[in-house]
Amino acid sequence: MAIGRQNHHQMQAAADVGVAQADASAAAKKPARPKMMRQYDLVDRVRAYNPNTDEDLLNRAYVYAMMAHGEQKRASGDPYFSHPLEVAAILTSLKLDDATIVAALLHDTIEDTESTRAEIDQIFGKEIGALVDGLTKLKRLELVSREAKQAENLRKLLLAIADDVRVLLVKLADRLHNMRTMEFMPPASRRRIAEETLDIYAPLAGRMGMQKMREELEDLSFRVLDPDAHLVVEQRLDALEERNRNLIGEIESQLVAKLAKNGITAQVKGRRKQPFSIWVKMERKSIGFEQLSDIFGFRVVVKSLEEVYRTVGIVHTTWPVVPGRFKDYISTPKQNDYRSIHTTVIGPGKQRVELQIRTEEMDRVNEFGIAAHAFYKDGIGSPTEMLNRESNAFAWLRHTIEVLSESSNPEEFLEHTKMELFHDQVFCFTPKGKLIALPRHANVIDFAYAVHTDVGNSAVGCKINGKFAPLSSELENGDQVEVLTSQAQSAPPSAWEALAVTGKARAAIRRATRAAVRDQYAGLGRRIVERLFMRAKIVYADDKLKGALPRLARSSIDDVMAAVGRGEMKASDVARAMYPDYKEEARIAAKKVVGSAPKTKTPADSKASTAIPIRGINSDLPVKFAPNGGAVPGDRIVGIVTAGEGITIYPIQSPALKDFEEEPERWLDVRWDIEEMAPQRFPARLHVQNVNEPGSLAQVAGVIAEHDGNIDNISMSRRSPDFTDLTIDLEVYDLKHLNAIISQLRAKAVVASVERVNG
Template identity: 65%
Template sequence: MMRQFELVERVKRYLPDADEDLLNRAYVYAMRAHGSQKRASGDPYFSHPLEVAAILTDLHVDEQTIAAAILHDMIEDTGTTRHDIESRFGENIAALVEGLTKLKKLDLVSKKAAQAENLRKLLLAVAADVRVLLVKLADRLHNMRTLHYVPPDKRARIAEETLEIYAPLAGRIGMQDMRDELEDISFRVLMPDAHLMMSKRLESLRSRAEGLIGIIETDLRAKLSANGIAGEIKGREKRLYSIWRKMERKSISFEQLSDIFAFRVIVGTVEECYQALGIIHQAWRFVPGRFKDYISTPKQNDYRSLHTTVLGPKHQRVELQIRTRGMDEVAEFGIAAHAAYKEGLVSADALAGTSKAYAWLRRTIELLAEGDNPEEFLEHTKLELFQDQVFCFTPKGLLIALPRGANAIDFAYAVHTDIGNNAVGCRINGRNAPLISELSNGDQVEILTTEGQVPPSAWEGLVATGKARSAIRRATREAVRRQFVGLGRRIVERAFQRAGKTYSEEKLIAALPRLARQTLDDVLTAVGRGEMYSGDVIKAVFPDFREEVAKAAAPGTGAGWFGVQGADKLKFKVPGQESAAGSIPIRGLSDDLPVRFAPGGGAVPGDRIVGILTPGEGITIYPIQSPALIAYDEEPWRWLDVRWDVDEHDPRRFWAQLIVSVINEPGSLAAIAQVIADTDANIDNIAMRAKTADFREMVLDIEVWDLKHLNAIISELRTKPVVANVERVIG
C-alpha cells in the first residue's frame, strides 16, 4: 500500500506548489474512517482509494482531485456525511465526493432502474465539474484491475456495465489509453475464449513482424531527418478488443486488418505535420481512401492528428498517425491534459468553452436528463456513447458529428429538435433522398421541413442517436396527450350540457384540488383516457348537484337513458338518439382525437355510429348494428354519442370490408377489380379462400367515400355474372 509521503511526492513531481497539508489531511482522515474494512481480495479497503489517487497522478490532475479520490467512498461506505467533509476540506471537495456517491435506498423496481438513476446522478455531477468523471473512471479502472477477486456473476455484470458505459465515456473525453484498458479487461471477462484466441494470433503476428517494425522505424526517421524534421517515432499495437470490434463491424478476418501495428510521428508544429505527411507520401505509395485529417476537423473528444496508410518496405501496409506533442498529450490523457484544465481550478463553463469534448458531454447530459424514465435514460446514454462517428455538414458548413449508422432523421434532430419534429424530407449532397438514408463522412445534408408535423412513432426504431429517440418519444407522447385532452374536453362539455350546466374552464380550475389533479389538462386527459368519469368532474365543480338516476337500458333499444356505474349517476342518452349538437364530431383517423375504427369491418359516413371509450386507448367507432357492441351492454359509462363531421373541402376515404363469392373461373378477379376501379374506390387489401370446388371467396378491404358510395359498389358487383353473393362485413 502506498505510503503518505509517496503520494505527496508523486503529486509534487508535476505540481511543485501542491498543497501538501490538504493531501496529508485527506490521507489520514480516510485511513481512520475506513479503519479495518477489507476488500474482496483481503487487502485493507483504504488501499483502493490510494490506488485511485495513484492512477490520477499519472494524469497530472490537481491536488483537490487527488484529495477527492482519497475520500471518494467515505459517504457511501463509512459514517461520514457531506457536512463532515465540507467542514474539513471545503465545498469543492465535498461536491466532488457527493457526485461520486451512489444513491441509497432507491425506491425503484429493478436493478436496471437503480443503475440508471445512479448514472444520471453521476452525469449531472460531471456536467458541473468534469473532475467527478476523472475520479470515477480511475475508480472503475482500479476495480476492473482487481475484478478477479469478485464472484463470477457480479464480475460479468460489472464488466458489461464497464464496456457499455464507462469505457465509451473515457473515449468520449479523449482518454483513449484508459478506454483501451477498460475494454480489454471487460473483453477478457465477458468473452474469455475470444480473448484467448486473439491473444495467440496477435503474439504470432508480433513475432513475425518484429524485424519489419525496426526497418520501418529506421526508414521513417531517416526520411524525416533528411528533410530537416526532427520527429519522434513511436510504435503502437492495436488493443485486443479494438481488433475484435473492427473484425465484427467490418466482417473481415484477422489477416485482412492493416492497422494492427501503427506508428506515431510526433513533430513540433502543425506545419511540420503536413510537411511530414508530404514526405511520407512521396517516399511510399498512399493507399486511397485511408487518409483522414483530424487536425482541420478534430474529433468530438478533441482528438487531433493526421492519419494515413502507405505501402511501406516489402509492400507492407503501414498506418501512420502524425501529430504535435500537444496533440499527443491530449490523445493520451484526453480532457485531463487540456490546457485550460491544467491551469488550475477552472469553472465548468470555462472548460466547456475551450474543450469540444467537455462541451459535447455537457450538452449530451442536458438532453439525456430531460424527464425520461430510468430505463430510457440508460438506453439513450448507451446510444450516445457507444458509437463510432461520421462527420456531416449543413448547407451553411456547420459540422455535425453523428454515430456511425445514423441517418438524416438523426441529423435533423442533431441540428435542432424542432427541425427533427418538422422534417418531411431531405437532400443529401444536393439530391433528394429518403429521411432514413444512412449518412457517410463528408455528406452535406439539407433537411426539408413543414410546420405542424408530428414525427411518426415508427421513427423511434429507425434512428441511431439517443437525442433523436428521446425527442421522438416526447413528441409522440405530447401528440397523444393533446388528442386525449381534446377528447376529454368534448366529453366534459357534453356532460355539462346534459346536466344543464354551463361549461367553464375557470370553474374546472377552481375544482382541481377536489379532482386531485394539478392542471386542467391533467383532468381532461384523465377523462379522455377513461381514467376519470365526466360525472365526477361535474360533482367536483358543483358539489350540491344531484344527478338524475334512471334505469339502464340495453344499448340501441331507444329506451332513452343510461345510468353510469358508481354511487353517483349521470344520465347519458342512448347513442344515436341524441341531437347532433350534443354529440362528439368524428372525422377520421387523422383527426385531433384518439379515434380508431372497429377492427371487424370499420364504419363509413352515413352509418349510424356509436363510440366505445377504452381506458388509455381512446374511442373505437362501431356501426350501431355491430354485434360486437353486445360485449359492452354492462358498461354503459363507456358509450359515447358521436356523429360524422365530414369536411366537404377535405374529402377522405374510409375503410370497409366486403366478402364476395365468385365463380372459380379465369377473369373473376379482374372483373371484381374493374368494378372497384370504375366506381372510384380503392382496394387496400385482398385475400382469397376456397369455398367449394366451383366457388372462391374474396375478402376485400376497400376505401370508399361514404355509405352511398359503398352501397353503389355492392349493387354494381351483384350485377356481374361471375358474382354469386356480396355481403358487407360489420364487426
C-alpha cells in the same frame, strides 16, 4: 468516528506502522503482490508534476483514509485501503490536482466507514467533501433489475459530473483498479461488472478522449467475457509482432531519417492495436486475422502544427497513398477533442503503413482526453469552469445530461446514451456553414433535431448537397443538409422514432408524440364536456373550471380534459365539480339502441350541435373504428369511449354494441363531418362466398379495383369443394361507394353471395 487534525508526526508514525503491517500481511500470501504504496511515494508522484502541491493535505488524507478503513479487507485479502490508494495512483499518472487525488483516497470513506460528510468538510474543506459525496451517492442505489440499476447508476454518474467533472475521473480510475483485480471476485460478479464496463465505462472514457484508459478497460473486460477469443488474438498478435520486429524498426528509422533530412525532428513509434479492437473489426467485417491490414500503426509526433502538414506532404511524396484513407481530425476535431492527421501509405517492404501525425500537445490530449484539461495551470477558476471553455467532450456531457429530463425512464436513457457512446462521428454542414457532428449512420431526421427541436418537429423534406432526398437518408462526412419545414406540421410522425439514431432525436420525437396524443385526448375531452353542458343548458367557462380543479384532483384544465378524453373521468363529474346542484341527465338505455329501427330515438339522433363531429383517423381526435367491420360515412354511428384509447366508432346495427348495454356513460353522440374536397377512405369488411374455380379470386379483386376500392387484407377458408369463403377488409369513401361494390360483386357469376360484416 472523529479523527480530526492530529499531530503530523503521530499521523506519520501511524501510517508507517499500518503500511508495515500491510506489507507483512501481503508477504505472507502467495503469489506475492506488489507492496502497498507508502505515504511519501504518493507525495513524490504528485510533486513530480505539481511542485506547488499541498503535501500536508495529501499526508492528512492518506492517514485519514487508512485509519478510517482500519482492518477492512478486500476480496483478495489485501487491506481495503490499498484500493483507494491505487485509485489515487492512477490519477497521479493523469497529473490531476490535489483535490482530485484526495477525493480518490477518501472516495469510499462515507459509504464504507463511520466517516460523515460533515467530518470530511471540516477536515478537508467543502470542495473535497462535495467530490466525495458525489462519488458516495453513486453507490447508494439498489433497484429491482440489473438493467434498471445500470441505467440509474449512469444517470447518477452524469448528474454528479454536471457539478464537477472530476467525479468522472475518480469513478473511471475506481473502475479501472477494480477491473485490474477482478480475479478475486466470484465468476458471476466478474461477468456482470465486465459487461457494464464494456457497455458504459470504456466507451465513456473514449468519449472523454481518454484512449489509453479506454483500451485497458476494453482489454480487461474482453479477458473476462471471452477468455478463449482474447487468448487466441493475443497469441496471434505476439507472433505477428515478433515476425515483423525488424520491419517495424526499419519503418521507424526510415521515417525519422526522411523527416530529419527535411529539417523536422520527430518522434516515431510503432504500436499494435489492442486485442479487443482487432476482435471487433473481425466480427464486424466477418474477416479472418490474416485479412487485417492495419494491425500496426505508427505515431509521428512533431513540434508544431506547421510541421504536421509538412510531414504529410513529405510522406505522401515519398510513398504511394492508399486512396480513401486520409482523415484530417485537426481541421474538424472529434467531439472528444481528438486531433490528428490519419493517412495510410504503401511503405517500406510494400507494407500498408497507417500513420497518425500530430503535435506534442495533441498527443497529450489524445492520450489523456478530458484529464489533460483538468489540471489547470493558471489556478484561475475550477477544473469544471475551465472545461466549459476548452473541452468539446464536456460539451457532449452537458448535452447528454440535458437528455436526462427528456427520457421517460432509466432504460430509455441508457439505450440512447449507449447509442451515442458507441458510434463514430460523421460531420455535416448547414447551408450557412455550421458544423453538425452526428453518430455514424445518422440520417436527416437526426440532423434536423441536432439543429433545433422545432426544426425536427416541423421537418417535411430535405436537400442533401442541393438535391432533394428522403428524410431517412443516411448522411456522410461533408454533406451539406438543408431541412425543409412546414408550420402546418406541429408534431412529427411517431414512426420517425424507429428511424432516428441519436438519443436527442428519439427523445424529442417521443416527447412530441406524447404531447400530440395528450392534446388529442384533451381536445376530445373538451368536446365531450362542452356538449354535455349544452344539453344540460348550463354555462361552461374555463375560469369556473379552474376554481373547481382541487375537487377534481387535477392541476390544470388540460389535465381534466385529457382525463375525460381518455375515459378516466366522466364529463358529469366535471359538471358536478363546477355546479354542485347538477343532476346527471337520464340517458337512453343502450339496449334500446341496438338493432332499433331508424325512427327510434338514439344517441346518434341528437342534434348536430351536441354531437361530436368525426372526420376519420387523421383528425385531431383519438378515433378508431370497430375492429370487426369498421364504419363508413352514411352509416348511423355511435361512439364508445374506452379508457386510454379514445373513441371507437360503431355502426348502429353492430351486434358488438350489446357488450356496452350496461355502461351508458361510455356512449357518445357522434356524427360524420366529411370534407367533400378532401375525401378519405374508411374501413369496411365483406364476407364473400366464391365459386372455387381458376381466376375467381382475380375477378373479385378486379371488381373492387375497378370501383376504386382498396383491399387491405384477405383471408380465405374452404367450406366445401365447390365454394371458398373470403373475408375481405377494404377501404371505401362512404356507404354509397360500398353498396356499389357489393352490387357489382353480386353480379359476377363466380360470386354466390356477398354480405357486409358488422362487427
